[in-house]
Amino acid sequence: MHEMSLAEGIVELIEEAAAKQGFSSVKLVALEIGRLSSVEPEALAFCFDAATRGSIAEGAKLEIDNVPGRGVCLQCGAEVEMENLYDPCPKCGAYGLRVTGGTEMRVKELEVD
């Protein structure tokens, strides 16, 4: 359950930003979570509720943008969309796609009071 550590990390980033930018309540937290990252969005949402309890982000809405995975085929050079890390190239069928996108785990923006 590393999602709990990640949720705690999100709360730390929010509290740091609050101290710097002087807001005291967070209404919405927007995340970017790549489909090829090691994060299960549902588990993260569950942990987010627990981790934000008692913090300035308690009760905040969580918005997760599931960024699609992207890769390039080492055989045919095609740039393709990827569902899983072990997928073959949809163009030529070769295995061993090099991942070029969809591994991000970022806090994009907040809506605050």
Added chain:
Amino acid sequence: MCTTCGCGETGHQHAHAHTHPYAPRRRVSMEQDILAKNDAHAAVNRARFAEGGVFALNLVSSPGSGKTTLLCRTIEMLKGRRAVAVIEGDQQTSNDAERIRATGAPAVQINTGKGCHLDAHMVGHALEELPLAKGSLLMIENVGNLVCPAAFDLGEAHKVVILSVTEGEDKPIKYPDMFRAAHLMLLNKCDLLPHLSFDVERAIRYARQVNPDIEVIRLSATTGEGMDAWLAWLERAPVAA
């Protein structure tokens, strides 16, 4: 108080809950990696390794793949050639650190309690207790878990994943994040192959499906076969991550 990061400091909180009734909602751009804190600690560890010429590896695997036996054997074989130090991560007990210390190498045990992985902050603290000779090889044995440790940079030069042939050969595609994060895969317990139906070629094919660049060494920490190839890799591996 912690000198690395200031944790344990009885500091004050700047964030406090009070309402400004007329303040309108506003958007605050963050654009920060969720693992930013961990990565900052990892960068400190990495700088410390670079300064001391320390080659650090993060060893990851399922529980029971033979990581500790592999470490003990590696330490024995490097005796007189290279200083080795170990950080052991487990939820509970210091059994593994004791096994390492019995070989004569310094070892620090981290107990993660309920935690399922080591993070860079924990490793930073362990380094404070660990005597690291210049040019040492530091092996960080992560908590036995093929999921969570994949996401956490500890400041190591490389992750090394250990897969034992008593496990399923499809582990690389069942736990793709870890095999993608690793630079090298050690196929351990190869002495048992005659008694098993484990398909080595298929396991390697699966690993390269998720990570086309992964290097593979077949060995047995118990009989010593393949250990020379592993030691040779340690000699020639690029130090920078």
